[in-house]
Amino acid sequence: MSIFSDVSPVKFEGPESTNDFAYKVYDKNRTVLGKRMEDWLRLTVCYWHSFASGGADMFGGGTWPRPWLGSGTQEMADAKTDAAFDFFSRLGAPYFAFHDADVMADANTLEEHDAALKKIEERIAKRMSETKMKLLWGTANLFSHPRYAAGAATNPNPEVFAFAAAQVRCILEATHRLGGENYVLWGGREGYDTLLNTDMKAELEHFGRFLKMVVEHKHKIGFKGTILIEPKPFEPTKHQYDRDVAAVYAFLLKNGLEKEVKVNIEVNHATLAGLDFEHEVTAAYAYGIMGSLDINRGDPRSGWDTDQFPNNAQDIAPAMLEILNHGGLGTGGFNFDAKLRRQSVDPKDLYIAHITGIDTLARALLAAEGIIKEKRLAALKEERYAGWSAPFGKEIAEGKYTLQALADLAVKKNINPKPVSGKQELAESLVAKHCKF
Numbered sequence: 001m002s003i004f005s006d007v008s009p010v011k012f013e014g015p016e017s018t019n020d021f022a023y024k025v026y027d028k029n030r031t032v033l034g035k036r037m038e039d040w041l042r043l044t045v046c047y048w049h050s051f052a053s054g055g056a057d058m059f060g061g062g063t064w065p066r067p068w069l070g071s072g073t074q075e076m077a078d079a080k081t082d083a084a085f086d087f088f089s090r091l092g093a094p095y096f097a098f099h100d101a102d103v104m105a106d107a108n109t110l111e112e113h114d115a116a117l118k119k120i121e122e123r124i125a126k127r128m129s130e131t132k133m134k135l136l137w138g139t140a141n142l143f144s145h146p147r148y149a150a151g152a153a154t155n156p157n158p159e160v161f162a163f164a165a166a167q168v169r170c171i172l173e174a175t176h177r178l179g180g181e182n183y184v185l186w187g188g189r190e191g192y193d194t195l196l197n198t199d200m201k202a203e204l205e206h207f208g209r210f211l212k213m214v215v216e217h218k219h220k221i222g223f224k225g226t227i228l229i230e231p232k233p234f235e236p237t238k239h240q241y242d243r244d245v246a247a248v249y250a251f252l253l254k255n256g257l258e259k260e261v262k263v264n265i266e267v268n269h270a271t272l273a274g275l276d277f278e279h280e281v282t283a284a285y286a287y288g289i290m291g292s293l294d295i296n297r298g299d300p301r302s303g304w305d306t307d308q309f310p311n312n313a314q315d316i317a318p319a320m321l322e323i324l325n326h327g328g329l330g331t332g333g334f335n336f337d338a339k340l341r342r343q344s345v346d347p348k349d350l351y352i353a354h355i356t357g358i359d360t361l362a363r364a365l366l367a368a369e370g371i372i373k374e375k376r377l378a379a380l381k382e383e384r385y386a387g388w389s390a391p392f393g394k395e396i397a398e399g400k401y402t403l404q405a406l407a408d409l410a411v412k413k414n415i416n417p418k419p420v421s422g423k424q425e426l427a428e429s430l431v432a433k434h435c436k437f
């Protein structure tokens with residue numbers, strides 16, 4: 001029993017249901033383009049916002065009843081684990097994700113940290129086997145403690161770098177033992193507040209060194225999951241080095257890690273970077289580094305990371321289409337790195353938030369299925385690029401011409417291409433018509 005026990009396991013009841021605690025669209029066994037909804041979405045509940053936070057913001061303390069918060073004892077860490085798994089198993093999302101600091105009792109030294117994490121790991125493993133929950137990813141909190149105020153791997157002090165290495169070793173190994181399918185590095189404070197006190201070149205080199213060490217250790221311990229970097233442009237620092245997918249790709253290339261590390265893209269972080277979510281997803285596939293998703297959104301009128309649950313399927317449909325066209329997320333999933341509003345003090349609000357988010361994703365999935373089955377959007381794109389499949393286009397793309405040879409040929413043939421419609425309005429209508437909810 002926990003504060004989340006008042007709700008019976010959430011079931012699919014269909015679009016006509018008036019039950020707030022039922023799925024209207026998410027029917028895990030429904031087949032979409034040959035795959036079960038559950039297998040496309042790989043839904044994930046995060047630990048930190050829902051169980052390790054009381055809803056504090058910069059203007060006031062926590063408001064949500066989370067009786068285990070505050071004391072940092074093992075007993076409270078145990079109670080938190082039990083409540084979290086109570087919620088997970090009633091909601092029916094198959095995955096969860098956590099930071100080391102979210103789950104464990106407080107520790108003062110690295111030795112205590114190691115012991116406290118191992119202790120709670122035992123309980124988590126037990127709850128996982130009872131509930132059949134799976135771990136999408138583990139990660140280290142390398143940003144809350146004052147020691148990390150100037151970053152972890154990019155800290156001016158190598159001892160902080162070493163402390164972070166010790167913390168990552170613990171949680172990477174725990175993630176491995178718990179069968180985690182990925183390991184995430186969000187560069188919490190890996191960036192700067194002012195360049196006046198920052199050696200950017202040195203910090204980038206140290207950051208690359210850290211990532212190489214993580215990848216090397218992953219192979220050493222036989223962890224088969226994917227290492228993911230989560231881009232974010234700013235907040236808490238003024239500038240974060242992993243600002244967006246393109247910046248992460250450049251960083252991976254520079255360090256020879258582009259085959260080893262992928263990205264965990266967060267909707268809200270894309271918004272903060274001034275980019276569309278679908279841009280980040282499409283770029284990640286184009287670079288070959290698509291990994292996983294944090295599906296929480298921002299508020300279009302506030303410039304910070306509000307971490308809200310998604311509730312508009314049409315916003316997500318273009319990215320979902322890209323994901324379906326690539327056959328899904330592989331080891332990744334859709335993680336609700338989302339939090340309740342501060343006034344949402346009823347434990348049941350957490351169910352409503354997740355159920356709405358999950359139904360929103362299911363709607364976006366069905367919209368993408370409709371768009372793909374209709375085939376018109378794909379045909380529109382194919383026709384636009386048809387010249388590149390014809391012999392002349394192929395020869396250019398394959399590098400058969402030098403600039404001089406191509407220029408001579410263009411002059412000789414007197415080519416004079418005419419503008420054609422990009423058909424943007426038609427493309428938009430072919431998406432909108434499938435978002436019929």
Ligand code: XUL
Binds near residue numbers: 230
């Ligand atoms: C912060 C954020 C993190 C990461 C995990 O904006 O998104 O919660 O997802 O460290």
Ligand code: CO
Binds near residue numbers: 230266294337
């Ligand atoms: Co996130």
